[in-house]
Amino acid sequence: MSEFVVPTPLPQDMTTAPTSKPSRRPAHGRSSAEARIVRSIGEAIADRRLPPGTKLTEESLAEAFGVSRERVRKVLLLLAQRRVVTLVPNRGAFVAKPTPKEAREVFEARRVIERAIMERLQSFPLPLPPEMLDRLREHGALEDEAERAADRKAMIRLSGQFHLLLADFAGNATLAAILADLIDRSGLAIAAFERRSAHTCSAEDHRRLIAVLAGTAPGEAAALMTRHLDSVEAQLDLDPKADLPIDVRAVFAGEPA
Amino acid sequence: MSEFVVPTPLPQDMTTAPTSKPSRRPAHGRSSAEARIVRSIGEAIADRRLPPGTKLTEESLAEAFGVSRERVRKVLLLLAQRRVVTLVPNRGAFVAKPTPKEAREVFEARRVIERAIMERLQSFPLPLPPEMLDRLREHGALEDEAERAADRKAMIRLSGQFHLLLADFAGNATLAAILADLIDRSGLAIAAFERRSAHTCSAEDHRRLIAVLAGTAPGEAAALMTRHLDSVEAQLDLDPKADLPIDVRAVFAGEPA
DNA sequence: GCCTCCGGAATTGTGCACAATGTGGCGACT
């Protein structure tokens, strides 16, 4: 078809789109501002600075980021699509507060996807590229450091990044994108349901995963990952009683008005 | 779980959101209109009435659905998030046209998820609920009918619904939602890359999957599903040469202006 | 005392008008 592609991929004709996704294009510098706000809010949610259930008024966000209200509205729509915030008509946006059922589903989805990612990584010809292993070990060092410093926010953020790093190395960007959303949502689940008892986080698990991938420890990476996610989920208090707080009609069933 | 639910779940206080997602609420009748448009466009894309690459001008859609332009804009943003349409800044919206790489990734993601769905279904205590099997067989009959009538659009739509039906029965709504998007995108991939040769579609495969699940045929459902998706993907022409035609900049890289 | 109803304030939703950007065609210049 078209042999030469101008800097901006163009439709061949009125009814044909660019053959490659131009999604990475910063464009007129405005849409990058939106991406920035999405990231910023996403990080604040992951860091628990915005706990589940927090009301996000359009105006306060607009003021905080120095943008117009409609831009915030657009950002909230995007975050709602990713299930990080919940949009209630005429009531506004809230930081999503997953139900125990949803939390369990998210962790199961993660097990499904990350098991496949580990299988794929272990199917690669050995040894794995040194730069890959180095990058993982370097990240592991950061996690250790955060654990020693008891920097909970950093630990959560780094843990998510570790899993995402593995997904990137596995080479399926589509799966990685899906996983990125699930990681955000599992962070919400953890924020909503974690037990009081401070749990020792997963830096040790991650170290073992790296060792197995590197071939310096025996074991099956996929099974190890499954157990890792199991243990994270097990540290939550997903008591079904919390599924819906109180059901007024059921409580007073049989009592005439 | 909960049999009775208060009509509108309300936040407990100013900083607390509804504990259950009120996403099913039709609200003021407007947001349901948006859902309707999203569905309508989605179906048109799945049916190939809107082939990959088609330009979707805001005004024409607004006129077609009898709504304002900004509502269309919102809908396009949602569809873009689902990767069903591609948004190019200042250029508009196009029906997404996946690259061969993305197409392969989507099929791999489907294999990962649907394998897990079949494993989960086969982990259920046997026999599977009759209403489940009946529903599947009923759907299979519709597929046979469409195949006999050579109704290609119906076959595609029914095939997607079949896979989604299995996901629903597996009982993980989160995974089902992810799969729904992937099915839409694989439909786009098929539209973009299918070979000229009319291929015999998958009604037969689906029949065998049902038989295995019902226990009336021996076999492992997960492996069968994997092969099924393999065969669908194998019928595409994912020649990497089409990935990006030619990149002038790369060709002349290093030559000063 | 508690419940209900009602009005004001705050917040979200929507349409419109205008600005910014990209597209295609026409004309001039080499």
Next chain:
DNA sequence: AGTCGCCACATTGTGCACAATTCCGGAGGC
């Protein structure tokens, strides 16, 4: 004749103003 540049048109992007809805407080009645 081909190419470059400019200009008019079409389409998308943005901000603003107003409408609709909900929330909160208080007054009134049972």
